[in-house]
Amino acid sequence: MISQLAGAIVRAVFVVVLIATPSLLLPGVGADTTQIVALVAIFAAMLTIFEYGSTYPGLVEFRDAPPFNRVRFISLFLTVFLLTVVCRGKVEPTTLTLLVDAVGNVIGHAIDFPYSPVRLVLVALPDGSSPEQIDLLRTAAGLSYLISLLTLAIFVILLRVFNWPSASGTFNVWINLPTFDPTAGGDVVERLERDARFNIALGFLLPFLTPAVVKAGSGSFSPLSLDAPHTLIWMMAAWAFLPASLFMRGIAMGQVASMIEEKRRLNHEAADRAGLLPA
Known part of the structure; x- marks a missing residue:
């Protein structure tokens, strides 16, 4: 305790x-x-x-199944830290801020092609934005999106290397998936696989849908402003982190479904060898 x-x-x-x-x-x-x-x-x-x-479980998923939440936290912290360094460099430039800004600028221009998530974020800017504001947003979007892609790649590698979640011991569905009710009806594996596909699809579409929603709502609400660095940092971090988090959740739920299916197969074979299955 x-x-x-x-x-x-x-x-x-x-x-x-x-x-x-x-x-x-x-x-x-x-x-x-x-x-x-x-x-x-x-x-x-x-x-x-x-x-x-x-x-007892609360709201945090995969609480006792590392490294799921650790990878997510490191990804979010790295995104917030680098975006903060970029914003600080606009006021008090240092060697570190200039380096991070230069790297982010290169990444932003590389990902800024038609219909890319970075280009859609730039389209969401209000009319009359200065070139400096456009470059700042492109740099922030490029850094955030690159970190989210690297997070997904690292997470998938860790799953394969450590055979997650089987290698972590007994996987408690009640604690690690508190919002998932295994007794709600239907086969658990099918429901987990369906939720996994939904999360992956939503994680893929969210970077494209969010700028469109912001642009569509700019007529009713105040448009995106870059005057407040805190707003830029947290909006760009959320824009990149939430889709990556949904992707990771979908992959993790798919792994759990595969683990349950494998356990069922092993139990069935063991019962068959013991002669406990009906002829």
């Missing part, structure tokens, strides 16, 4: 560092922004402690 609580506290500290990173690195952060960030960080830390310090 003590080790579990200690682990939950360490995770909460990491979450606080993630949320506070833009405020800690960006110059000229106002008092109101600092207070809002502090409240959000405290709430997220308490939620993390309750989730990982409790024996």
Whole structure:
């Protein structure tokens, strides 16, 4: 119990560092922004402690099936950190900020082709945006999207290398999939495979749909603004992280379905050898 609580506290500290990173690195952060960030960080830390310090499941999926959540956290932290470095370089340039901005600019131009997610993000900008704002958004979108693609590749490699989730021991569906009800009806494997396909499809379409929705709603709501660095950082991080997270969830649920199907096959063969199956 003590080790579990200690682990939950360490995770909460990491979450606080993630949320506070833009405020800690960006110059000229106002008092109101600092207070809002502090409240959000405290709430997220308490939620993390309750989730990982409790024996019973809550809302976090794959809580006891590493490295799923660890890969997601590292991906989000790296995205937020690099975008913060790029925004800081526009005010206080350093060698690091210039390097990250140059790399992001190259990546952004490489991915900026017709109908690509980066091009659709640029189309969502309001009319009259300056070339500097367009370059900043292209750099942020390129870095975010590249990190999401690398996250998916690393996650798939880790699944193959460590034979996830079988290598982690017993997989508790109730704890690791608290929002999935195995008794809701129908075959569990078929439902997991259906949910996996849905998450993968949604993760693929979301980077293309989000800019279109933002552009369509610009007539009713205020258009996308790059004046606030916090807004740019978190919007671009969410734009790239949420599709990658859905992709990972779909792949993980597909792996769980394959594991259950394999267990069923082994149990059936064992019962057949023992002569327990009806003739």
